[in-house]
Amino acid sequence: MKKVIVFGSINMDLVARSPRLPIPGETILGRDFFTAPGGKGANQAVASARLGIPTQLVGRIGDDNFGRSLLTHLQTFGVQTEHILIDKTAHSGVAIIAVDDSGQNNIIVVPGANGCVNGTDVKNLINLWDNAAVLLLQFEIPLTAVISAAKAAKSVGVKVILDPAPAQIDIPDDFYPLVDIITPNEIEAAQLVGFPVNNFDTAANAASVLLQKGVGTAIVKLGAQGVYCATADSTFFISAFRVQTVDTVAAGDAFNGGLVAAIAEGRSLREGVVWGAAAGAISTTKPGAMSSMCDRETLDRFLNERGFSG
Structure with missing residues (x-):
């Protein structure tokens, strides 16, 4: 089994229901409040490690209480944290999240230390390439650092996967060919291609545009409709797994x-999309971000019950 490297944000989530x-x-009046570790980079690292x-x-x-708590949580979930830098000049990143009774949410992210990620952090990746299958990237850290990391991974043959969130419109054209797999949702896909994406046909059109821009594989997530991959x-298209949704965060x-x-296990792209769809569905049945990520036993059982091998 190869390893996964995640280069991205680490936040403390401040959640109101x-x-x-x-x-x-x-x-309006809320009825519940709690803090929970989050950030797209940290969440995705936990999802993989679990x-x-x-x-x-x-x-x-x-270098604050949020930061120390975040580090402890990541280690508890099995994430390797030796190359997380403690920045003494900035506060830890935070995400302010509102969640309603249907599980829908809106989020404001304040980057903090995440906004300070730069070439020094990219250099920390150089010693990690050995036996790495994937570099997973997002847009909650500066775009210049994301592009530099993608170039570094590409130069040594490590597969680059980009979750283009939060959506951005200022992505340079020469970045797309560095991306082996891109995984936008409807909003992010629409932002990237310039037209609404909300069903199978528009997802197919968006994927075609992204392929023309130079990405190797385009995976468009359509929420409860499913996932289109090109x-x-x-x-191919994978229908969404039906579950009782509690919280769509993460x-x-x-x-x-x-x-x-x-991918780290050497499975096919189709299996990867099925695993992703299943892990995403399972996460919506629980509140929170990291706490909603499933372990391998849960994923295997979920897939087996629905006729897929784990």
């Missing part, structure tokens, strides 16, 4: 964790 999400300018894959996280935290040679992160775990 309410019957519904407020409209702009409105104040599935039994050796997973190294590279990023930054602040390469230069083939396309479902996309769980998907990416499942996908990279399958």
Whole structure:
């Protein structure tokens, strides 16, 4: 089994629950509040590690209580944290999350130390390439660092997987050919291609545009509809797994964790998408981010019950 390297954000989530999400300018009463470790990079590292894959996280935290708590949580979940830098000049990143009774959410991310990630952190990746199958990237750290990391991975033959979240419009054209697999949801795909993405046909069109931009494989996540996947040679669609949704926070992160775990085990792209869809579905049945990531036994049982081999 090869290892997964995640280069990305590490946040403390500040979560408020309410019957519904407020409209702009409105104040409503919530009924619950809690803090939980999060950040797309950290969530995806936990999702991979929980599935039994050796997973190294590279990023930054602040020299504060949130940072120390985040480091402890990551280690508890089995993530290798030796290359997480403690930044004494910035606070740890935070995400302010509102969740309603249907499980929908909105999120404000304040980067903190994540916004300070730079070439020094990219250099920390150089000693990690040995036996690495995948470098997993997101956009909650500076784009310049993401691009540099992708170039470094590409130069040594490590597969680059990009979760283009949060959505951005200023991605340079020469970045796309560095990406082996891109995994946007509907909103992110629409932002990347310039037209609405909300069903099978528009997902297929978006994937085609992303392939034309130079990515190797485009995986468009359509939430409850399923997942569309396209390469230069083939396309397929995986229907969403039906579950009782409690909280959609970090479902996309769980998907990416499942996908990279399958790739690290040398499984096929289709198996990777199925694992991702299953891990994402399972995560929506529990509240929170890292705490909603499933272990390997749970994933295998879930897939077996639905006619898939784990």
